[in-house]
Amino acid sequence: MSKPRTFRIAASILSADFARLGEEVDRVVAAGADLVHFDVMDNHYVPNLTIGPMVCKALRPRTAALIDVHLMVKPVDGIVPDFAEAGADLISFHPEASEHVDRTIRLIKESGCRAGLVLNPATPLAYLDHVLDELDLVLVMSVNPGFGGQKFIAYTLDKLRAVRNRIDRLAREVWLEVDGGVKVQNIASVARAGADTFVSGSGIFSTPDYAETIAAMRTELAKL
Numbered sequence: 001m002s003k004p005r006t007f008r009i010a011a012s013i014l015s016a017d018f019a020r021l022g023e024e025v026d027r028v029v030a031a032g033a034d035l036v037h038f039d040v041m042d043n044h045y046v047p048n049l050t051i052g053p054m055v056c057k058a059l060r061p062r063t064a065a066l067i068d069v070h071l072m073v074k075p076v077d078g079i080v081p082d083f084a085e086a087g088a089d090l091i092s093f094h095p096e097a098s099e100h101v102d103r104t105i106r107l108i109k110e111s112g113c114r115a116g117l118v119l120n121p122a123t124p125l126a127y128l129d130h131v132l133d134e135l136d137l138v139l140v141m142s143v144n145p146g147f148g149g150q151k152f153i154a155y156t157l158d159k160l161r162a163v164r165n166r167i168d169r170l171a172r173e174v175w176l177e178v179d180g181g182v183k184v185q186n187i188a189s190v191a192r193a194g195a196d197t198f199v200s201g202s203g204i205f206s207t208p209d210y211a212e213t214i215a216a217m218r219t220e221l222a223k224l
Contacts, residue, residue, distance in 0.1 A: 005196040007221045009214055010035035010068050010177065012201030014050060014148040024205070025059055031210035032218070035068040035090075037179075037199050039148070040083075045074035045097050046146035053079070053086040060087030068199075070118065070179065072145050073097060077104055084111035092116030092139045092177075095127040105134050116177070120144060121153050125162055135174055137197070138163050142190075143180030149202045152181030157193040164194025184213060188220040 011033035016024035025036055038056060043049040056067060069088040073079055074097035083091055091113045098104040101117070108115040116137030117127065121144060128138065140160050143150035160178060167174045178190055179199035187198055198217070207213040 008034040008197040010037040010197055010199045011204050012037040012039055012199050014039040015201030015205040022062055025062055028210050029063050029065045032214040035066045038069045040071050042073035046072045048146045053082040056083055056086035056088055077107055080107050081111050084113050088113050090114040090116055092118050094118045102131055121156050132166060137175040137177055139177040139179055141180055142178050150181055152186055160193035160195055184216045187217050191221055191224055
């Protein structure tokens with residue numbers, strides 16, 4: 001790659017034990033996760049219903065890790081200030097869920113958070129044409145959103161490469177995050193395609209030792 005990258009692990013609490021969610025966040029951050037990733041689903045934009053700002057507010061005092069909120073809700077603008085007030089650090093949204101993408105990006109930033117745009121496997125890269133320079137993060141979905149534990153879609157590696165090429169032409173840092181089916185076994189190939197931030201849910205939370213799993217991920221990344 002033309003620019004050196006710092007790799008980050010984002011643990012998706014969608015796959016955590018919700019009966020012990022606070023403890024799970026404590027454990028996974030202590031195990032080495034850089035970000036705590038929230039998958040927020042509304043049973044409208046995606047066919048599932050998960051968590052809202054109150055969960056973010058409850059977990060915020062427990063951790064100094066970055067809280068990375070992925071909004072799979074439509075319409076999206078109304079809930080952005082709620083998550084910002086609840087303690088989110090990064091808020092990402094889908095262009096299909098916004099009436100005005102630029103306005104939503106500005107709303108996130110004006111609320112004091114970093115802004116990200118999410119591209120589903122079939123979402124065209126053209127959505128980045130006029131806003132990439134305003135973003136802090138691009139999240140490429142390597143599964144179709146709605147449920148955890150899905151298998152990585154191989155052709156999204158090409159999308160990652162294309163987004164990385166666009167980011168590398170900028171004069172500023174934009175994180176390239178990937179979400180869906182990321183595990184120890186494939187994290188290196190995903191990184192080679194250009195990602196620097198890796199969301200993993202079942203890839204971490206379904207393993208018996210979170211620290212061992214995250215360490216194994218970092219070992220794979222260190223080989224690049």
